Amino acid sequence: MRFFSVFVVGGLLGLLASFPQSTLHAAEKMPQGRITEAQIQEIARDSRIKWTYIAAVANYEEHKTSKSKGIEWPGYLWAGPWNPNPDERSPQTLRMFGGIGMDGNKDGLADPATTEDSLVSLGNWLRRHGDNEEAFREALEEKYDRELIRNRIMGFAKVYATFNKYELTEHAFPVNKKYDYSFKETWGDKRGWGGRRIHEGTDIFAGYGTPVLASAYGFIEEKGWNKFGGWRIGLRGIDNVYYYYAHLASFSKGMSVGMVVKPGQVLGYVGSSGYGKPGTSGKFPPHLHYGMYRGGGMKEWAFDPYPYLRQWERQRKST
Numbered sequence: 001m002r003f004f005s006v007f008v009v010g011g012l013l014g015l016l017a018s019f020p021q022s023t024l025h026a027a028e029k030m031p032q033g034r035i036t037e038a039q040i041q042e043i044a045r046d047s048r049i050k051w052t053y054i055a056a057v058a059n060y061e062e063h064k065t066s067k068s069k070g071i072e073w074p075g076y077l078w079a080g081p082w083n084p085n086p087d088e089r090s091p092q093t094l095r096m097f098g099g100i101g102m103d104g105n106k107d108g109l110a111d112p113a114t115t116e117d118s119l120v121s122l123g124n125w126l127r128r129h130g131d132n133e134e135a136f137r138e139a140l141e142e143k144y145d146r147e148l149i150r151n152r153i154m155g156f157a158k159v160y161a162t163f164n165k166y167e168l169t170e171h172a173f174p175v176n177k178k179y180d181y182s183f184k185e186t187w188g189d190k191r192g193w194g195g196r197r198i199h200e201g202t203d204i205f206a207g208y209g210t211p212v213l214a215s216a217y218g219f220i221e222e223k224g225w226n227k228f229g230g231w232r233i234g235l236r237g238i239d240n241v242y243y244y245y246a247h248l249a250s251f252s253k254g255m256s257v258g259m260v261v262k263p264g265q266v267l268g269y270v271g272s273s274g275y276g277k278p279g280t281s282g283k284f285p286p287h288l289h290y291g292m293y294r295g296g297g298m299k300e301w302a303f304d305p306y307p308y309l310r311q312w313e314r315q316r317k318s319t
């Protein structure tokens with residue numbers, strides 16, 4: 001009986017750890033990138049722009065949503081700001097109007113829907129600004145209104161520079177197999193609050209101090225106290241998924257916003273922090289509240305991490 005009530009309280013607190021201003025999608029199909037490292041390296045060579053900058057924009061565009069169809073180009077950039085026809089496809093006319101659109105596949109048209117044309121134009125666009133961090137940020141300001149998105153793309157470039165590789169698809173289960181833990185499917189559980197809200201994640205029960213691990217290649221986007229999640233850390237994966245770790249006891253030494261991490265790297269330790277002023281702890285059993293979010297920036301939505309957790313757990317066992 002006592003265990004039962006503690007568990008219910010834990011579940012209730014778990015839902016309080018939910019990310020604000022998000023909507024829920026039970027299942028989420030991960031977008032698959034089509035642009036290859038070879039294509040990116042070729043554009044980098046031809047445009048004399050660091051491959052990490054080309055890669056960062058291409059990766060963001062390909063993982064913006066699950067329906068992403070390559071790099072999107074607004075008419076003012078592709079066709080030029082004063083071009084009366086934003087749908088112009090003639091490379092000569094685009095050039096005349098200062099558009100960045102170019103013909104990469106030599107079919108006589110500069111078509112933003114073609115990967116080759118899109119990539120050559122990406123190189124052309126970045127080349128106009130220059131090959132350094134300041135110039136890259138300046139270029140991003142032309143295309144992306146939101147600072148959050150510009151920072152995300154800059155972060156991706158840093159991840160690529162750290163690992164010197166475009167294919168960074170590896171994932172890791174967030175708890176090391178040497179530690180005891182348990183979790184079950186709780187997505188959509190209606191608990192507390194009159195059933196108005198549902199649990200946005202998976203609670204992984206484990207002892208105090210159990211290390212929690214990065215699930216993906218990426219960088220730390222958020223770190224600190226949140227009154228629901230307690231000590232929480234947010235990892236922006238290179239797959240553009242936001243991995244949310246809440247109720248921690250403490251963070252791994254040296255963790256800071258902007259830091260690049262790889263799958264399996266220790267981010268912090270399991271605790272029971274949250275639901276109150278900074279430092280509040282022990283109001284529910286220790287567990288890791290694990291959330292996964294996607295979104296293009298204007299809107300973030302949670303999706304069910306459970307199937308991914310089971311998948312990563314299986315993959316770990318087989319290695």
Ligand SMILES: [Zn+2]
Binds near residue numbers: 199
């Ligand atoms: Zn939870």
